[in-house]
Every structure is written in structure tokens, then in C-alpha cells.
Amino acid sequence: MSRARTALRRGGAAPLFEERFLEAFSNADGPSGWEAPVRAKVVEAVRDAVDSLEVDAMGSLVARIAPAGGRARRGPHVMLCAHMDEVGFMVTAVEKDGRLRIRKVGGIDPRILMGQVFRVGTKGIRGVAGVLPAHLLSNNDMSKVVPIEELFLDIGASSRNEALQAVSLGDLVAFDTTYESWGSVRKGKAFDDRVGCAVLASLVQKRPPVPVTAVWAVQEEIGLRGAAAAARRVSPDLAIVLEGTASGEAPGASEGESQPRMGGGPTITIQDRSLMADARLTELLQKTAKARKIPTQWKRPGVGGTDAGRIALSGAGVPAAVVSVACRYIHAPAAYLDIRDPRRVVELVWHTLEALGKEWA
Amino acid sequence: MPRSNNKSTRRSGQADWSTDEWLRHLTALPGVAGHEHALVPEIEAAFRLFADKVERDRMGNVLGWIHGSGPSPRPRALLAAHLDRIGFLVSRIERGGFIRVVPVGGFDPRTLPGKEVVVHSKQPMVAIFGTKPPHLQKKGESEKVIPIEDLYLDTGYPEAVVKRRVPIGTLVMLRQPPVGLLKSRLAAPGMDNRSGIAVLVRTLQALRDRRPAWDVIAVGTVEEEDGQICLGARTSAEALRPEIGIAIDVSHGDMPGTREGDTVPLGGGPSICMGANIHPGVFDGLRSSARALGFPYSVEVTPASSGTDAMDIQIASVGVATGVLGIPCRYMHTGVEVVAPSDVDHCAALLSHYLVGLEPQWRATEVLK
Numbered sequence A: 001m002s003r004a005r006t007a008l009r010r011g012g013a014a015p016l017f018e019e020r021f022l023e024a025f026s027n028a029d030g031p032s033g034w035e036a037p038v039r040a041k042v043v044e045a046v047r048d049a050v051d052s053l054e055v056d057a058m059g060s061l062v063a064r065i066a067p068a069g070g071r072a073r074r075g076p077h078v079m080l081c082a083h084m085d086e087v088g089f090m091v092t093a094v095e096k097d098g099r100l101r102i103r104k105v106g107g108i109d110p111r112i113l114m115g116q117v118f119r120v121g122t123k124g125i126r127g128v129a130g131v132l133p134a135h136l137l138s139n140n141d142m143s144k145v146v147p148i149e150e151l152f153l154d155i156g157a158s159s160r161n162e163a164l165q166a167v168s169l170g171d172l173v174a175f176d177t178t179y180e181s182w183g184s185v186r187k188g189k190a191f192d193d194r195v196g197c198a199v200l201a202s203l204v205q206k207r208p209p210v211p212v213t214a215v216w217a218v219q220e221e222i223g224l225r226g227a228a229a230a231a232r233r234v235s236p237d238l239a240i241v242l243e244g245t246a247s248g249e250a251p252g253a254s255e256g257e258s259q260p261r262m263g264g265g266p267t268i269t270i271q272d273r274s275l276m277a278d279a280r281l282t283e284l285l286q287k288t289a290k291a292r293k294i295p296t297q298w299k300r301p302g303v304g305g306t307d308a309g310r311i312a313l314s315g316a317g318v319p320a321a322v323v324s325v326a327c328r329y330i331h332a333p334a335a336y337l338d339i340r341d342p343r344r345v346v347e348l349v350w351h352t353l354e355a356l357g358k359e360w361a
Numbered sequence B: 001m002p003r004s005n006n007k008s009t010r011r012s013g014q015a016d017w018s019t020d021e022w023l024r025h026l027t028a029l030p031g032v033a034g035h036e037h038a039l040v041p042e043i044e045a046a047f048r049l050f051a052d053k054v055e056r057d058r059m060g061n062v063l064g065w066i067h068g069s070g071p072s073p074r075p076r077a078l079l080a081a082h083l084d085r086i087g088f089l090v091s092r093i094e095r096g097g098f099i100r101v102v103p104v105g106g107f108d109p110r111t112l113p114g115k116e117v118v119v120h121s122k123q124p125m126v127a128i129f130g131t132k133p134p135h136l137q138k139k140g141e142s143e144k145v146i147p148i149e150d151l152y153l154d155t156g157y158p159e160a161v162v163k164r165r166v167p168i169g170t171l172v173m174l175r176q177p178p179v180g181l182l183k184s185r186l187a188a189p190g191m192d193n194r195s196g197i198a199v200l201v202r203t204l205q206a207l208r209d210r211r212p213a214w215d216v217i218a219v220g221t222v223e224e225e226d227g228q229i230c231l232g233a234r235t236s237a238e239a240l241r242p243e244i245g246i247a248i249d250v251s252h253g254d255m256p257g258t259r260e261g262d263t264v265p266l267g268g269g270p271s272i273c274m275g276a277n278i279h280p281g282v283f284d285g286l287r288s289s290a291r292a293l294g295f296p297y298s299v300e301v302t303p304a305s306s307g308t309d310a311m312d313i314q315i316a317s318v319g320v321a322t323g324v325l326g327i328p329c330r331y332m333h334t335g336v337e338v339v340a341p342s343d344v345d346h347c348a349a350l351l352s353h354y355l356v357g358l359e360p361q362w363r364a365t366e367v368l369k
Helices: A002-010 A019-027 A036-046 A160-164 A191-203 A226-234 A279-291 A307-312 A340-359 B019-028 B040-048 B159-165 B191-209 B231-240 B280-293 B310-314 B341-356
Strands: A052-055 A061-065 A078-083 A088-094 A100-105 A117-120 A125-128 A172-175 A180-182 A185-188 A212-217 A238-246 A320-327 A335-338 B053-056 B062-066 B076-082 B087-093 B099-104 B116-119 B125-129 B171-174 B186-188 B215-221 B244-252 B271-274 B298-301 B321-330 B337-339
Touching (some): A061 A226, A088 A160, A180 B125, A191 A238, A226 A307, A238 A307, A238 A340, A279 A340, A335 A340, B019 B040, B040 B053, B040 B062, B191 B215, B191 B244, B191 B337, B244 B310, B244 B341, B271 B280, B280 B341, B310 B321
Parallel strands (some): B076 B215, B271 B298
Antiparallel strands (some): A061 A212, A117 A125, A185 A335, B053 B062, B087 B171, B116 B171, B271 B321, B321 B337
16 A cells, blocks of 8 residues: 555656647537548647557547557556547538538537537538527427427528538538637537547657557447447557546536536546446546545446447456546537646546556556 | 637728628627617717718717708708617526526527627626536426526636626627628628618718718617617607608518518518508608619518617607618527628618609608698
8 A cells, every 4th residue: 555655656747738639629520420620630639649540440540659668568558548529410411492401410409509500511611500580480489499300501502502512411510619718717619528539649748657559539429339449459458538528517406416517627437328437447546636636526427428338348348447527518519628627637547557557467 | 708709899890891891890799788888989980981970869879970962951861770789688696606697689599508608797708508418418308498597608617706707787698700601691690780780881881972962860779679669769760850761670581481471582682661660652762772773672561560660760750751671681689690791782772872862852741732
């Protein structure tokens, strides 16, 4: 115990969380299956820092980085994973009058779409989700949420031909949100899971204490798919998934419902709908946090699911844990996070890797 | 508050601006009903570029005068476009620093969750209408519209900061930089009725060079969106005693799902309204101008109420001969009101053609004997 404590304290300094990665990744668009624009930004961020970099058959980005101080493999081979995709939409049809029909990719509340602005494709086309004005609606219609199948995007075209000169069927559609900051608040889209992507890109800027394979996975939001394939290829000894998770804070929410809180420090998962987190790994995260005086909080059990669920079941099984940044309003046009949280996640994960190098059997 | 996306908010209007630039500028300005003073300096600056005289009356209306070329005393034509826009007021701060608001004007609550707003505290703040992520929702929850009173704003700041910086009654406005669509169409909140203000600016610009016989007073009116009467229209018409009063406001642009007759085509030029609120002579005159110019236009039938400033202008003073011109606008009272700048241009051209053609001796009152 005392020896472990000393070891925890002695480690090298963790790399810094790079906010510019978060900004670049958040502003890039990548609904599940169309992560290429995000992947390009990640490649740009990590290319010079890692030993090898590959795009697998599904589109996930896999980087290997050996520990500092030599080729000798020290400690367990750790897979760190964050997903690149976001919830979004795809253009499924163009109406005769030039309006676009869209279908959702991932879990989205239809109530946040009416009256919103979207980016369509990658050429800077904008579309607005118009709804009939209140003046022309009966009270009955006003109390009806427009389902996504009935929603349309107005890009300004008056005919199918006009529209098809600017967009194509299958174009990706993303919320038109720009990254911004005030106080310790950061606002942007797709913090689930661009914050994890940025944490991971920051972590690999320095040679880690143990062999690491970093995976920026595809298709998490449509069934934890990219990580499943990647984990089988990487075949790690254990895995830590880095996420942006939902804070439950809202007016009137109970203390319990409000957990985890934005700004409350790294959020550690005990259990969710996809995973029983590996207890030893979770305990080590807790111990490291305590030694480093990093505040942590628990994710509310029983809700959500992450790539860790798939990774844990891959091959002969992989002990897996999840460390998240608690964000408000994920899966919505704009989310919030507290910039202190991803900084602490980088620190916590780094020092946990150090501890793993010394303690993990 | 982070840097503004819209640089034009820091620059007053310029004489050589395109209509697109005017619309981007005007829609970015504040001015929730009852609080128009926040944008009055910008409107004065805009009118001053082209008007002979610019005044602000005691209600806060902004008046831009073009002196006519006819013999004195000259009849007056009043052009009214309302300055105010719909918005919210802060009603209370909840535990956790979440803000509740009451609407000023008619919002569709369905279009608000997830939207960004500006809270106009002394140091303005950005906030979001909070939403519950699907992960935490109960089954069926996503099918229920959230009424405005159950919505809340989140600035991300802690409760203490919010309580210190955001007094009850602070104004809140949708925050959506103008979005350029295909065919030069523009989406922004506040097109109702800043596009009408743009028509006034453009009309003053045209009349400066082609002077009408009549005096023309372009009025940016206060408080159209809130309350029982169109306050600024009523008071300015009472004070000015015009012979003719023309309201310029947005009309519903064509949208799928509407009935024939409820809308006018976007990009199809201004709509010329007819109905009880409109003097047949003014309607005829406006339509003749449209025909003479060969511009596209539509006729919009508004049988009883036109729902514009003209309702109050008509009954002001000893009665005023009124007209109503509409700028087609889709998705009214949402954050994405869409207008075609060409419709604004055509509306201003039509209006100035009509005003220049007014006979010096025309009077609304017919003397029969």
C-alpha cells in the first residue's frame, strides 16, 4: 500500500489537455458512418506524435505508441478508445419543390429540431428545419411534435433540380453550431464524444508509461460498432474508454438525478446498459484520483452505453473502464462542458496508466 | 459573452450597402417590444443616410422625413414598419442558476428547445434552452411539446453569478446569425419586421433622388408585437395626421402544408393586401404601380384584420386611407424566418413609384356636395 502510494506520486507530468483539438473536432461534422471529416482532424493532431497510424476497414483510426525509454514492453497493453461519430442525419430524398427529407442517425429527440439550422454535405450548404408558423396552426397542431419523417430542410431551392445542384442524396447533415467559450464553460456540438477524441489526442502527445493503442472509433452512436471490430484487431490487455456523458442537471432535478455534474471532475462508470466496469480498474482510477487530488464522480448507473461494453466482450474478454466528461445537452445542437473536466481526465488517465505499469498483473 | 459572429452589429448602416447587408445588420439588432430604445440609434443612423430630417417622438418611434416638392401645405404619407421583435423576459432564477422566461410576442414553443439565446444583461451572456438527452428520458416523453413555462435557459455559469448578473426582467433574444440559403435567400430571427425596416431605408434612398409632391414620413414604430394595439403606429398617426398610411410588414411565405390563399410565394415580389383594413384607392394605386413597373407581385386577401400597424393607423386621427404591403416570409416567429432580399427591393421600388406618382391634390375625404 505504502509502496504503491509512493509510486503514484513519483510519476512524470501528464501531458496537457489541448483545447484546440476539442475546438477543431467539435466544429468538424461526422455523423455515424461519415466520420472522415473528423478523422482528418484527428490525423492532423496526432500524426507526428504516434509510432504508427492506420485506418481500419470500418474507418476507425488506430494509433500505436510505445512507452518512453525503449522498445522493451513494459506493463499491460492498454487500448484507449474514443468515438469520432456524432448523432446527425442523412439526406434521404429531395422533394419536387426542392425541400430535403432527412432521416436521423443515432438517438435524437425530435423536439429539438424544429426551427434549427443544419449544415448539409461538406460544401457549406445550410438548411433550416422550417415549421408552419403559429399563426397558421390550430391549437391542436401546436401541441404536436413534428416527427423527423415529416420534417424537411429548406435550403432555399425552389425545385428538385435546383436542390440537386447543391446537395446529393446521402449527404450528411449536422447541427450548424460553432465552438465558443466563456468562463470555464465551453459550448459546441458533438462533445459526445469529441471531448473524448480530444482527451485521447492530448494523451498521445507524450510517450505513455505503458504500451498504448489509441483508437478513434466509428459508429458508436448506432450500436457501438466500430470499437467492436477495432478491439478484436488490437487485442489489448485492458481498455479505458473516454467519453462525453450526459449530466442530469436541470431545474427541479433531485440531487441524484443531477449526477454527474458539469465541472464535477472525471466521471467514472460503475455500470451502464452495456457494461459492468472492471472493478479493479475502476478502483485503480479512484485510488489514482485520490492520490492526485483529482475530484471524481460516479456516472448514474443503469443508463446509456459505450464502446466499453463491446470491447469488454471482444476476444477472450477485456477488462474495461469508462472515464467521461459530464456534458449538459448531449445529442442536441449545442452542449456545454467545463474545461477543467477534460484537463482532469487527461491527468487521471495518464497517472492511472503509470500505476498500471507498476501494479497491473 | 463570446465574440459576436456578426461583425455588422458593430458598424452602422452604410449608404452603399446591399439589401442583403441591410437585412443582416437589422436582424442582428436588439429591440424586444417595449425595449426598442436599444436599437433606436442604429435606426436613426440608417434613416439619416437618406432622409431630410430624422426625429424620435415621445413614444420612441423613429421618423425619417422626405420633404415633398409640392406646394405647401403638403399632404403627408406615413410609412410604418414596426421596430420591435419578439423575445423573452427573465422571470426567475432557479436553483442551479437556471433561468425561466416569459415570452413577449407569440413564440411557437416547439421551436425553442436547444436554441441559443442572448441574455441582455449589462454584460450580455449566451444561454441555451436546456434539453434532456434521450438517455435520461422516460418513454413517450419526446412526443410531448414542452410549454414555454417549463423551458429553461442555461448560461453554464454557477447560480451565484447568474443571480448577480441577471436581474428579473432582463431581455432575452434568440441568437442566430443570419444564414445564407440558395438563391440569396436569408434566414434569421427578426425578419419580422426588420425586413420592413429595410424597405423603409430603401424607400427613403429612392425618394431622395426622385422627390414626390407629398411629404413622406417613414416611421419605425414601437410595440406592434405586444399588447392590444399597435402602439407606435397609433400614436404616430395621431400626431402626424397623414392622408395616407401604408404599413409594411411580413406576410406568410409559401410553405408546404398550407392552404391556397394563406401564403404568398417567396421571391414572388411584395404582396399588396386588400380587405376592410385597406382603402380601395390605395390598393388600386399600389397595384397600378406594380403593373407599371412590371415587377412580380401578389395580391393578398385579408378580409377583416390585416394584423399589421395599418389596423391602428386606419382609425387614428380623422381616419386614414391605408395600404398594406407584405414581404413574403417563411416560418414566421421562429429562429429561421426566411426572406428573399429581392422581395424587399421590389417592395421598396413599388412603394417609391407609388409615392412619387401621388397627385398633389389627392385627398382621402371625398367631397360629394
